[in-house]
Amino acid sequence: MAKVLMKGNEAIGEAAIRAGCLNYFAYPITPQSEVAEYLAKRLPEVNGVFLQGESEVAVGYMIFGAAACGERVMTTSSSPGVSLMSEAISYIAGARCPAVFVNIVRGGPGLGGILPSQGDYFQATKGGGHGDYHMLVMAPDGVQEAVEMTMRAFPLAEKYRGPVMIMGDGLIGQMMEPVEFPDNLYTPPTNKDEWATTGMDRRNSRKKNIVKSLYLDPAILNSHNMLLKSQYDQMKREEVRFEPYNIDGEYKALVVSYGTMSRVCKTAIDNMKTEGFEVAMIRPQTLFPFPEKAIHEAAAKESCQCVVSIEMSMGQMVEDVDRSVKGQKPVTWFGQCGGEVPTPEAVMEHVRSLV
């Protein structure tokens, strides 16, 4: 298919349709409302379901109800809205339903601002809702990758029967880039007859299916949590994705950065290279599971003197970087939030100061 020029938010909406998701529920919030506007127009053309809910709280449960029927379903929101949906995400994880959540992150805490941020890293990777659960979290660095990750999110959600999150930021959502919609990423929905409330007639079964997260017997709840943990462990083995950058030669510093921030870091690394100052980068494409091993190995290189986590947040991912490096080299944080993305010059100045 030919490339088209599209805004990130609209491309995510189109990618969902191409992935076979024809059900979308959402509540307007800047900077992602274009997804809802695009799908309000587009979904009726493909006999899909579009509904604007009365709140993000309600939307979270519309997603739950639809997902529990075994249908592909997605919502998109931004930080304060995702906080409201986090209760439902916990229930969805507990009840083991596949669903896709997109967070086009804006500045926080509270109302914060409407400009790009990565301040929801903890919320996305460490919970947000209550209880022992994780989501598989993917972080695109541009419109093309946002499309590919959105399309992959549905089969992954079905593979693990749980919520999957695409964590973008305001810049990914708002910017226009040329994008191609790959046909080869479409995967047919998996069989859900064993668990989903599809109705006994449709399954031709006399056994009812119950979708729930309530387990009052402590031993059963424990084994339920052990099952969830085994899935998160499987994600750690099978789903880690990252992009190494300038990693083959001798480098003095290792940068870890993702999303919009990683593109600025690439420019900074390219500029420093022309000055003969080699810096490598690991760009996590999955934030959970986190590319611990890749970062550990990259930090181990003898020439590498230090590791720096560069984020549009106040030192969140740095905790996972530190955990990955395991004391081999000093790990520090550099970043900025509030909506202004650090410039390549600021990154270069900081990285030079470390060595």
Add this chain to the structure above:
Amino acid sequence: MGKTFSKPEALSDAHTHYCPGCTHGIAHRLVAEVIDELGIRGRTVGIAPVGCAVMAYNYFDCDFQEAAHGRAPAMATGMKRVRPDLMVFTYQGDGDLASIGMGEIVHAANRGEKFTTIFINNAIYGMTGGQMAPTTMPGQRATTAPRGRDVEDTGMPIRMCELLSSLATPAYIARQALITPKHVNKAKKSIKRAFEYQVAHKCFTFVELVSTCPTNWGMTPLDALKWAEDTLIPYYPLGEFKQPGKPE
């Protein structure tokens, strides 16, 4: 001789955890009878609330989902939108529906979502142990209103049928009671009418059932029935408040 009375197919064989004298069992049975009579069990999905009926999924024999507190109407919305062929009912108490879930029920009703809500109004929180509900009567004692509900402090009890009937979107809205056999027969008729409208994809359907909670009211089951008739019904009048196509 043929069998004249049996357990509805839509009920399971499980023993319920409901207290002696509680009317949940009657409400479950009426819903199950209607599901049987309409022959829709194989395409029905119930949604259990948080509260005493939290484990309703064990007592009905059809597909079931278990909601968060108050969110059943949002889940039902998600289900009906993606699977309009499924018959969906939410089963909610007064704390669940009229307090924490007020937003979800009002908007689902106003969108005219084509599911059925069975609303058990027993004027108190049951499962958590007798706390004050939005439907608790003035002066009625609750564990969080130990001197009786002070309406100067907490306002008057909310009448859900009247509130939902004020919406302009067509709906079937009825309030019945589970106090005397006569009440129970009328309740069954309203529940059946609600499900029939759903089968016809007609409108949002809502049946409130004035119920008793002897345990948390601190009464014998018989006294509870009498108190409900003397105190609740005058404030929560019974009848059909709204029907599609009928002038209000």
